[in-house]
Amino acid sequence: MTLAQTFRTGDTPLPNIIILTHKLTRAYDMGGEVVRALQGVSVQIHKNEYVAVMGPSGSGKSTLMNLIGCLDTPTSGEYWLNGQKVSDLDDDELARIRNKEIGFVFQTFNLLPRASALHNVELPLIYAGAGARERRARAARALERVGLGDRMEHRPNELSGGQRQRVAIARALVNDPSILLADEPTGNLDSTTSGEIMAVFRDLHRQGQTIVMVTHEHDIAAHAARVVTLRDGLIASDQLQAA
């Protein structure tokens, strides 16, 4: 790890650090019993990094993913996203951050079944308050970026698994987010299609996109430039690897 900032509470991250967590913890109250899913995770991710988060189930990688994705708030610690401290924002402010800064790609695609590919991609722009014409134009561009320029009016059930995931990626990209956050993006795909999706990720990374991908598959994690491994709510290893 080069260029890591020595961060103390009260500091501000350097401008090229997109994600910075500082002693992040998250505890759940499970019927009286406190489960400490994260026990102090400090990680820094720079602009245009491609990071895989690995770890066995129960290691806290989903919890970290939810925190990084601003779907959840930490019990303690700090989380800075793109120069803004988001660990103490309220619900509606977090919604705005998710809308502007984060592009989600889910294992199960999570497309609206009755809406066209184009409309699915437009969704984040609706919540951003963009006008109808701008939405259509930007959604179309995002679909072209993932190679689905000719499938815009298709519904999800008229698309293959790989195509569906590419629609989801287009949706994640349409707001030009700071990070692309992928949760087991190939979990529901066969190996050939998984390869296609990884190729899309590689291209996006080359174009300058910061990508954080949660996976438990080593050969998928191998596509990333850096692998962070969690164990028992702590970082067990953090390694750069040859592309």
Added chain:
Amino acid sequence: MPVFEALRLALQTIRTQKLKSGFSLLGVFIGVASLIGAWSIVNGVNRYMTEKFAQTLFGVNTFQLRRRPMFTPNVPDSVWRAWARRPRIRFSDAEALTAGFTVPVVTAWQSSENNTVTYRDKTARDIELTAASERYFEIKNLRVAIGRAFTSQENRSGAAVAVLGDAVAQRLFVDRSPLDRSVRIAGTAYRVIGVVERQGSILGFPLDRFVVVPALSPAQNLVNPPGILDAFLVKAQSEPEMRLAMDQAEGIMRSRRHLRPRQDDNFALDTSEGVQRFWAGISRILVVVLPGVVLVSLVIGGIVIMNIMLMAVAERTREIGLRKSLGARRRDVLRQFLAESAAIATVGAAFGVVAGIGLTLLIGAASPLPASLSPVSIVLGVVMGAGVGVVAGVYPASRAARLDPIAALRQE
């Protein structure tokens, strides 16, 4: 999310889930349709009362001197007994009034009783036999379609002539001409000299089952004791002149009956306003009862919509989680589901309006009730329908808005 987006989404959901939406809008549909239908009846009868009944049947600028008021809602027995003890209106009263008026008026005598009219082997029962003076036709707006009305000479001499109502003529003569035929009323022969134009019916009561004979004809003993009148009809040329004539009639009657200043009138001066007041009393009851019925169906409609919306929220938990992860705020989700339930209710209300209009036309065409569509009821129906949707949507929508995105996304 802009309101327009929310509405578009709502309509799309309704389109894709036609059956479910159809059931959920049924309650509002019925509520609004019955509101408009019932309102049309009240409105129609209102107009009928003010326009047709008051203006035509009772007569414009007309009042009637009677022993007691003709149309009275909910009279206590004691009042009724007091009315029954009042002296009756006499021929001499009518003559004194006719002589006493200083404003130009048209007057007529009237006494009526049900009787039977026969022609050869044909019989018409339950016919309103009216003994009246010659201006009766003019005051009552009864146009003679065939033949003529009787003259004042015939009236004074008590000629045995009769003018038939349309239904009586039809019953006794079918399609032959009744003119100059001889009909019998209680054994006396009357020569038919005219038939009155068809009057139709009011609220289901036929208006053509009558026979009019001269006030002094032999039939006078069938309708009242000698020298007694049911009503003395007075038609003035204008409203103020009618008021003046009423004052004069009251003064003359009070002096004829030797009433002291503190004593109340022991006779009634009825105007068409009295009839309208009677109807207003009835319609006020309807106006109280009607919203109750409508309210019940709207409340049921609201509960149905609320349940359907709760189901929709449960079914679409994942979608809500997704929308939240893509940046939907609480108020966006709230607005989406509120718009959906309001849209369902409004569509229901719109169908209800169409059905209500259809119902109105049907009632107007197929029943004796006059129905007249009121624009107010349409506006009210749509507003109430949409309002029900919004109110019913609040709870499901706020539940959707409060969902935790992580849990919602995990939901299968």
